[in-house]
Amino acid sequence: MAGWSRDAAAYREAHRERLKAIAYGPGERNRIDLFAGDGTGPIVVFIHGGYWQALDGSSFSHLAAGLNAHGVDVALPSYDLCPAVSVGEIIGEMRTAARELAKLGRPLVVSGHSAGGHLAACMLATDWRAFDASLPENLVTAAYAISGLFDLRPLVETSINTALKLDDASAKGVSPLFWKLPMRGALDAVVGGNESAEYLRQSRTIVDAWGAAGIATRFATIPDANHFTVIAPLADPNSPMTLRLKQLAGR
Numbered sequence: 001m002a003g004w005s006r007d008a009a010a011y012r013e014a015h016r017e018r019l020k021a022i023a024y025g026p027g028e029r030n031r032i033d034l035f036a037g038d039g040t041g042p043i044v045v046f047i048h049g050g051y052w053q054a055l056d057g058s059s060f061s062h063l064a065a066g067l068n069a070h071g072v073d074v075a076l077p078s079y080d081l082c083p084a085v086s087v088g089e090i091i092g093e094m095r096t097a098a099r100e101l102a103k104l105g106r107p108l109v110v111s112g113h114s115a116g117g118h119l120a121a122c123m124l125a126t127d128w129r130a131f132d133a134s135l136p137e138n139l140v141t142a143a144y145a146i147s148g149l150f151d152l153r154p155l156v157e158t159s160i161n162t163a164l165k166l167d168d169a170s171a172k173g174v175s176p177l178f179w180k181l182p183m184r185g186a187l188d189a190v191v192g193g194n195e196s197a198e199y200l201r202q203s204r205t206i207v208d209a210w211g212a213a214g215i216a217t218r219f220a221t222i223p224d225a226n227h228f229t230v231i232a233p234l235a236d237p238n239s240p241m242t243l244r245l246k247q248l249a250g251r
Contacts, residue, residue: 001059001228007235008061018068019061022075024100025093029078032097033057035064038071042107042141042249045075045098045123046234049114049147052090053082053163063234066242072249075101075108082163087152087174094119095131102139109142109248113231117148117189121176121206124185142186142248146241147199147230150177150206154198177206186216186248190241192225199227 012019015035022032034043044067048060057076064074077097079090098108112120124143128135152171155161172178187210189203204219211217222230222241233239 001055004059004062008059008063011062011065012058015068018064022100024077024097027080029056029080030093030097031057032075032077032100033061034101035061035068035074035076037068037073039073040106041072041251042109043073043075043101043104044245044249045077045101045108045110045112045120047077047079047094047110047112047116047119049112049116050081051160051163052087052115053160060231063231065235066233066237066239067245067249069237070242070246070251072246072251073106083165086170087164087166088170091119091122091174094123095126098123098126098128098139099132099135102135107136107141108139109144109245110140111144111146111234111245112148113146114148114227117145118150118152118176120145121148121150121187121189122174122179124187125176125179125182127180138184140185142188144188144245144248145190145203145206147191147195147227148189148203148206149199150202151175177202177209181210181213182215184215186218188218188220188244188248190218190220190222190230192227192230193221193223194226195230196227 056078120143207219233241
Protein backbone atom coordinates (compact mmCIF):
# COMPACT_ATOMS: atom_id res chain seq x y z
CA MET A 1 0.00 0.00 0.00
CA ALA A 2 2.95 2.31 0.58
CA GLY A 3 3.95 1.56 -3.00
CA TRP A 4 0.49 2.52 -4.21
CA SER A 5 0.71 5.91 -2.51
CA ARG A 6 4.20 6.55 -3.87
CA ASP A 7 3.29 5.63 -7.45
CA ALA A 8 0.02 7.57 -7.25
CA ALA A 9 1.77 10.74 -6.08
CA ALA A 10 4.33 10.42 -8.87
CA TYR A 11 1.58 10.06 -11.49
CA ARG A 12 -0.30 13.10 -10.20
CA GLU A 13 2.88 15.16 -10.23
CA ALA A 14 3.77 14.11 -13.76
CA HIS A 15 0.26 14.66 -15.13
CA ARG A 16 -1.04 17.74 -13.34
CA GLU A 17 -2.55 18.98 -16.59
CA ARG A 18 -4.82 15.91 -16.76
CA LEU A 19 -6.20 16.17 -13.23
CA LYS A 20 -9.46 17.86 -12.33
CA ALA A 21 -11.05 17.61 -8.88
CA ILE A 22 -14.84 17.34 -8.89
CA ALA A 23 -16.95 17.65 -5.74
CA TYR A 24 -20.10 15.50 -5.58
CA GLY A 25 -21.12 16.38 -2.03
CA PRO A 26 -20.27 18.60 0.93
CA GLY A 27 -17.85 16.27 2.71
CA GLU A 28 -14.07 16.32 2.44
CA ARG A 29 -14.11 12.83 0.93
CA ASN A 30 -16.97 13.59 -1.46
CA ARG A 31 -14.64 14.22 -4.35
CA ILE A 32 -13.65 12.67 -7.65
CA ASP A 33 -10.21 12.87 -9.24
CA LEU A 34 -10.76 12.94 -13.00
CA PHE A 35 -7.72 12.22 -15.14
CA ALA A 36 -8.57 13.46 -18.61
CA GLY A 37 -8.00 11.44 -21.73
CA ASP A 38 -9.19 12.84 -25.04
CA GLY A 39 -12.60 13.85 -23.67
CA THR A 40 -14.61 11.49 -25.87
CA GLY A 41 -16.45 8.23 -25.28
CA PRO A 42 -17.37 6.63 -21.98
CA ILE A 43 -15.57 7.51 -18.75
CA VAL A 44 -14.01 4.62 -16.86
CA VAL A 45 -14.52 4.90 -13.10
CA PHE A 46 -12.22 3.11 -10.64
CA ILE A 47 -13.58 2.68 -7.10
CA HIS A 48 -10.92 1.89 -4.50
CA GLY A 49 -10.99 -0.90 -1.96
CA GLY A 50 -10.15 -1.03 1.73
CA TYR A 51 -13.09 -3.06 3.08
CA TRP A 52 -15.27 0.08 3.10
CA GLN A 53 -13.17 1.41 6.01
CA ALA A 54 -9.79 2.52 4.67
CA LEU A 55 -7.94 4.41 1.91
CA ASP A 56 -9.21 6.92 -0.66
CA GLY A 57 -8.98 7.50 -4.38
CA SER A 58 -5.73 9.46 -4.19
CA SER A 59 -3.77 6.28 -3.43
CA PHE A 60 -4.66 4.87 -6.84
CA SER A 61 -4.01 7.74 -9.28
CA HIS A 62 -1.34 5.72 -11.10
CA LEU A 63 -3.94 3.17 -12.15
CA ALA A 64 -5.28 5.76 -14.59
CA ALA A 65 -2.06 5.47 -16.59
CA GLY A 66 -2.98 2.48 -18.70
CA LEU A 67 -6.28 3.85 -19.97
CA ASN A 68 -5.06 7.46 -20.18
CA ALA A 69 -2.44 6.23 -22.65
CA HIS A 70 -5.32 5.19 -24.93
CA GLY A 71 -7.12 8.53 -24.55
CA VAL A 72 -9.70 7.18 -22.07
CA ASP A 73 -10.82 9.49 -19.24
CA VAL A 74 -10.52 7.86 -15.78
CA ALA A 75 -12.43 8.99 -12.68
CA LEU A 76 -11.37 7.94 -9.17
CA PRO A 77 -13.98 8.78 -6.52
CA SER A 78 -13.42 8.75 -2.77
CA TYR A 79 -16.13 8.10 -0.20
CA ASP A 80 -16.79 8.31 3.52
CA LEU A 81 -15.73 5.28 5.50
CA CYS A 82 -17.25 2.87 8.00
CA PRO A 83 -17.98 3.11 10.89
CA ALA A 84 -18.70 6.83 10.39
CA VAL A 85 -21.18 5.80 7.68
CA SER A 86 -22.81 2.51 6.72
CA VAL A 87 -22.12 0.37 3.66
CA GLY A 88 -25.54 1.40 2.38
CA GLU A 89 -24.59 5.06 2.68
CA ILE A 90 -21.37 4.40 0.75
CA ILE A 91 -23.44 2.85 -2.04
CA GLY A 92 -25.54 6.02 -2.01
CA GLU A 93 -22.43 8.19 -2.22
CA MET A 94 -21.16 6.29 -5.25
CA ARG A 95 -24.54 6.75 -6.92
CA THR A 96 -24.31 10.47 -6.21
CA ALA A 97 -20.78 10.53 -7.65
CA ALA A 98 -22.05 8.78 -10.79
CA ARG A 99 -24.84 11.34 -11.07
CA GLU A 100 -22.24 14.12 -10.90
CA LEU A 101 -20.18 12.48 -13.63
CA ALA A 102 -23.34 12.12 -15.72
CA LYS A 103 -23.30 15.90 -16.08
CA LEU A 104 -20.41 15.42 -18.49
CA GLY A 105 -22.88 13.79 -20.85
CA ARG A 106 -21.11 10.46 -21.30
CA PRO A 107 -21.82 6.92 -20.13
CA LEU A 108 -19.79 5.22 -17.42
CA VAL A 109 -17.90 1.95 -17.22
CA VAL A 110 -17.43 1.31 -13.51
CA SER A 111 -14.49 -0.74 -12.29
CA GLY A 112 -13.36 -1.32 -8.73
CA HIS A 113 -11.17 -3.42 -6.48
CA SER A 114 -12.23 -5.44 -3.42
CA ALA A 115 -14.88 -3.26 -1.71
CA GLY A 116 -14.75 -1.22 -4.91
CA GLY A 117 -15.60 -4.35 -6.89
CA HIS A 118 -18.71 -4.72 -4.74
CA LEU A 119 -19.58 -1.07 -5.38
CA ALA A 120 -18.99 -1.43 -9.13
CA ALA A 121 -21.53 -4.27 -9.27
CA CYS A 122 -23.94 -2.15 -7.23
CA MET A 123 -23.68 0.63 -9.82
CA LEU A 124 -24.50 -1.71 -12.69
CA ALA A 125 -27.49 -3.05 -10.75
CA THR A 126 -28.82 0.43 -9.88
CA ASP A 127 -32.11 1.58 -11.37
CA TRP A 128 -30.88 5.03 -12.39
CA ARG A 129 -34.30 6.37 -13.34
CA ALA A 130 -35.59 5.45 -9.89
CA PHE A 131 -32.58 7.12 -8.29
CA ASP A 132 -32.98 10.30 -10.37
CA ALA A 133 -35.57 10.57 -13.13
CA SER A 134 -33.29 12.87 -15.10
CA LEU A 135 -30.63 10.21 -15.55
CA PRO A 136 -30.41 7.84 -18.53
CA GLU A 137 -31.35 4.24 -17.84
CA ASN A 138 -28.03 3.08 -19.25
CA LEU A 139 -25.80 5.52 -17.37
CA VAL A 140 -23.55 2.59 -16.36
CA THR A 141 -22.97 0.35 -19.36
CA ALA A 142 -20.59 -2.14 -17.76
CA ALA A 143 -18.96 -3.14 -14.49
CA TYR A 144 -15.47 -4.59 -14.14
CA ALA A 145 -15.14 -5.99 -10.62
CA ILE A 146 -11.65 -6.94 -9.47
CA SER A 147 -11.61 -9.26 -6.45
CA GLY A 148 -15.07 -8.11 -5.45
CA LEU A 149 -17.46 -9.37 -2.79
CA PHE A 150 -21.09 -9.59 -3.81
CA ASP A 151 -22.57 -11.42 -0.81
CA LEU A 152 -21.50 -9.65 2.39
CA ARG A 153 -23.12 -12.12 4.78
CA PRO A 154 -19.89 -14.12 5.33
CA LEU A 155 -18.30 -10.96 6.76
CA VAL A 156 -20.78 -10.70 9.65
CA GLU A 157 -18.82 -13.09 11.90
CA THR A 158 -15.39 -11.63 11.05
CA SER A 159 -13.37 -8.79 12.59
CA ILE A 160 -14.04 -6.73 9.45
CA ASN A 161 -17.60 -6.32 10.68
CA THR A 162 -16.47 -4.37 13.75
CA ALA A 163 -16.57 -1.26 11.55
CA LEU A 164 -19.30 -2.37 9.14
CA LYS A 165 -21.82 -3.23 11.89
CA LEU A 166 -23.83 -5.56 9.66
CA ASP A 167 -26.18 -8.33 10.69
CA ASP A 168 -27.41 -11.04 8.33
CA ALA A 169 -30.39 -9.00 7.13
CA SER A 170 -28.51 -5.74 6.54
CA ALA A 171 -25.61 -7.62 4.92
CA LYS A 172 -28.01 -9.24 2.47
CA GLY A 173 -29.61 -5.85 1.81
CA VAL A 174 -26.32 -4.36 0.58
CA SER A 175 -25.29 -7.44 -1.41
CA PRO A 176 -25.91 -6.98 -5.16
CA LEU A 177 -26.14 -10.75 -5.60
CA PHE A 178 -29.60 -10.55 -4.01
CA TRP A 179 -30.84 -7.39 -5.73
CA LYS A 180 -33.16 -7.21 -8.66
CA LEU A 181 -31.08 -8.29 -11.64
CA PRO A 182 -29.66 -5.60 -13.93
CA MET A 183 -31.72 -4.99 -17.03
CA ARG A 184 -28.77 -4.30 -19.30
CA GLY A 185 -25.02 -4.01 -19.52
CA ALA A 186 -22.06 -6.31 -18.96
CA LEU A 187 -20.21 -7.64 -15.91
CA ASP A 188 -16.65 -8.88 -15.77
CA ALA A 189 -15.55 -10.43 -12.46
CA VAL A 190 -11.83 -11.09 -12.25
CA VAL A 191 -9.78 -12.47 -9.35
CA GLY A 192 -6.09 -12.99 -8.70
CA GLY A 193 -5.09 -16.58 -9.24
CA ASN A 194 -3.46 -16.70 -5.79
CA GLU A 195 -6.44 -15.30 -3.87
CA SER A 196 -8.57 -17.20 -1.39
CA ALA A 197 -11.30 -19.58 -2.43
CA GLU A 198 -14.05 -17.23 -1.22
CA TYR A 199 -13.11 -14.48 -3.68
CA LEU A 200 -13.07 -17.00 -6.50
CA ARG A 201 -16.38 -18.49 -5.40
CA GLN A 202 -18.18 -15.18 -5.09
CA SER A 203 -17.04 -13.94 -8.50
CA ARG A 204 -18.08 -17.18 -10.17
CA THR A 205 -21.43 -17.08 -8.38
CA ILE A 206 -22.42 -13.60 -9.55
CA VAL A 207 -21.20 -14.28 -13.08
CA ASP A 208 -23.33 -17.41 -13.21
CA ALA A 209 -26.40 -15.76 -11.65
CA TRP A 210 -26.37 -12.62 -13.76
CA GLY A 211 -25.32 -14.50 -16.88
CA ALA A 212 -28.30 -16.84 -16.53
CA ALA A 213 -30.53 -13.77 -16.51
CA GLY A 214 -29.16 -12.57 -19.84
CA ILE A 215 -26.44 -10.15 -18.75
CA ALA A 216 -23.18 -10.47 -20.67
CA THR A 217 -20.77 -11.82 -18.04
CA ARG A 218 -17.17 -12.97 -17.90
CA PHE A 219 -15.10 -14.62 -15.18
CA ALA A 220 -11.32 -14.62 -15.34
CA THR A 221 -8.30 -15.10 -13.11
CA ILE A 222 -5.15 -13.00 -13.21
CA PRO A 223 -2.23 -15.47 -13.10
CA ASP A 224 0.14 -15.28 -10.13
CA ALA A 225 -1.65 -12.26 -8.62
CA ASN A 226 -2.74 -11.91 -5.01
CA HIS A 227 -5.34 -9.58 -3.53
CA PHE A 228 -2.95 -6.62 -3.60
CA THR A 229 -1.01 -7.17 -6.82
CA VAL A 230 -4.10 -7.97 -8.88
CA ILE A 231 -4.74 -4.29 -9.76
CA ALA A 232 -1.19 -3.57 -10.97
CA PRO A 233 -2.04 -4.29 -14.65
CA LEU A 234 -4.25 -1.18 -14.77
CA ALA A 235 -1.10 0.96 -14.90
CA ASP A 236 0.11 -0.87 -18.02
CA PRO A 237 -1.38 0.34 -21.33
CA ASN A 238 -0.81 -3.07 -22.93
CA SER A 239 -2.09 -5.38 -20.17
CA PRO A 240 -5.11 -7.58 -20.92
CA MET A 241 -6.94 -5.84 -18.04
CA THR A 242 -6.43 -2.38 -19.52
CA LEU A 243 -7.29 -3.55 -23.01
CA ARG A 244 -10.49 -5.20 -21.78
CA LEU A 245 -11.60 -2.00 -20.05
CA LYS A 246 -10.75 -0.09 -23.20
CA GLN A 247 -12.98 -2.54 -25.12
CA LEU A 248 -15.82 -2.12 -22.61
CA ALA A 249 -15.50 1.63 -23.15
CA GLY A 250 -15.94 1.09 -26.88
CA ARG A 251 -12.48 2.29 -27.80
